[in-house]
Amino acid sequence: MDEALETLGEQLYTRIYSKHTEAAGKLTGMLLELPGPVLRQMLQDEAMLTAAVEKALRALQLELEPSRVSCKEEDEVSASSDSLGEQLFELVDVYNTGHSQKITGMLLEQHKEAVSNLLSDPKLLEEQVHVALETLKEQNEETDFSDVSDADDTEKLGERLFSLVEEMDSLHANDITGMLLEMEPAVLRQLLSDHTMLEAAVGKAQSALDTGR
Template sequence: MDEDLETLGEQLYTRIYSEHKEAAGKLTGMLLELPGPVLSQMLQDEAMLTTAVEKALRALQLEQDPSRVTCKDEDDVSESSDSLGEQLFELVDVYNTGHSQKITGMLLEQHKEAVSKLLSDPKLLEEQVNVALQTLKEQNEETDVSDLSDADDTEKLGEKLFSLVEEMDSLHANDITGMLLEMDPAVLRQLLSNHTMLEAAVEKAQSALDTGR
């Protein structure tokens, strides 16, 4: 398996070097984090390779030029969040899951620091993409069984969420749960199984409540 990866790496490096001499090593390293079958496909599909290299190059430029993410006021903060979302979408899209938009939305529910970490840690990103994909598959299977269960499903999710949110902020549990329930059910299920993500979402809701007062 390692030898295969080495061969793929050499072939990728040769192809990338002709276009991006200085960054060829780093770009090849980033692309080698992708699954083997995807890499093989890239070597046969020039357009796919070009797109992946462009995405890796953008992520690399961001790492080398953090000033693009620094923020001075509220407008810049939202702008940097948008730009994080765009970069995350670019990287998620490389996996060709067919659900890039939804998966990116699910991952963006985390703290900005966690999202930034995903941009610079391809292994972590791959794990989270797989988890999100699994969640979406389960959600689709449930939807196929019965569309009528959606209301019941949201109610059950709401009850579970409320009990968890109440432990964190009993005073505003109703308001916060109501805000969280506006999210996609797949994201809600992820919040229930990932305490860190839930805490981040609750903090976001608390900030929104404070701003609204």
């Protein structure tokens, strides 16, 4: 298991080093805290890897920034709660569940100490994400969505996606949105909530269009 992780680490380091030479070691270490299957998926999916590296970079910058001491205790409490929520969302988001915001909200209902434990224990976080995901699935099953509502859902996702894609490439927005809509709905929701990932996916679609011409 350790050898497999070492191999993954070497592959990740090589990919990250070309773009982030100085921070490559630190970024690789941060990503290696994620589960093996997620890491393997990242190595196959450039967009997912780029998004994860961007998040790790942001977390790194937060660590390096000197903490600003607030005069009011209330501000400190709300700021630390916001910070916990943001950090938790970043970690939950990596699992590509398509329900990052909902799951983060569910996990934040716990005591602050429990949330802090999740941030420092990847295995515990993974378990909690799976539990929250199962709960969401059960809620969806109870609602008993029909095929019609699935079609409506895809249509709504398509409309939201199109408006974002149009801002990036108005000329080919229709073609690019059409290509993106071939993805799973969960992945589409992920794209809508993660701008970095969306940019990467749009870039891929643009390259495919250029090649097809």
